[in-house]
Amino acid sequence: MTTSLLLSLGALALLDSTSFGTLGIPIYLLLAIKDRPVLRMVVYLGTIAVFYFAVGVGLMLGLRGVFDQVGQVLEGRTGYWVSAVVGVVMFIASFWFDPKRRKPKPAREPKVGGSLLSMVGLGVTAALIEVATMVPYLAAIGMLTNAGVGPLTWVPVLAGYVIVMIVPALLLLVVRALAWTWLRPKLERLHAWIVRNKTEAIGWALGIVGFLLARDGIVNLFFK
Numbered sequence: 678m679t680t681s682l683l684l685s686l687g688a689l690a691l692l693d694s695t696s697f698g699t700l701g702i703p704i705y706l707l708l709a710i711k712d713r714p715v716l717r718m719v720v721y722l723g724t725i726a727v728f729y730f731a732v733g734v735g736l737m738l739g740l741r742g743v744f745d746q747v748g749q750v751l752e753g754r755t756g757y758w759v760s761a762v763v764g765v766v767m768f769i770a771s772f773w774f775d776p777k778r779r780k781p782k783p784a785r786e787p788k789v790g791g792s793l794l795s796m797v798g799l800g801v802t803a804a805l806i807e808v809a810t811m812v813p814y815l816a817a818i819g820m821l822t823n824a825g826v827g828p829l830t831w832v833p834v835l836a837g838y839v840i841v842m843i844v845p846a847l848l849l850l851v852v853r854a855l856a857w858t859w860l861r862p863k864l865e866r867l868h869a870w871i872v873r874n875k876t877e878a879i880g881w882a883l884g885i886v887g888f889l890l891a892r893d894g895i896v897n898l899f900f901k
Contacts, residue, residue, distance in 0.1 A: 689813040690841035698803035703846035724800025726839040764891025771884035
């Protein structure tokens, strides 16, 4: 496990931490919940983290053999061509999420129930909705698979990834406990911005990952 790989995974985890499920909904919960907000937020974030970790473990275990076979086919220039083409397609697709190209839709706020079980349900629902757009996480799984590391390495790395992913929301809990009067108006503005720009954020994620894949393929094909 190289330092470069760890830094790349950390960057992807931080990118994942800004998604609607890991930051937008937690901000809404902080603003909306009056009864035991800290406990309910921890339950929600814990559900998100466990769900993502379980998905990651499943992908690593289920796709390991597939990746090994595909890796043999994609060795050398073939693999670089695939990386370049997929990266370019993802980069171009990211422009489809440009808000100027899409008609604005009224934002829907998640409903907040009254029990801790409802926080678990909300976490699972949010994670399921984001499965199709968890581009950074899927990229991280691909990097770990290509690195050929064993379970003793990738299990703690995945655990660290999901922890980093929820750290910003946990930090908001700390600031809330220390300076809620100061934090509340800023959270309201930040939540409004996230709701307006969540679609654009997906485009940025696609664009960044696509650029990295395309760059890797093109550099290896034409400049080495």
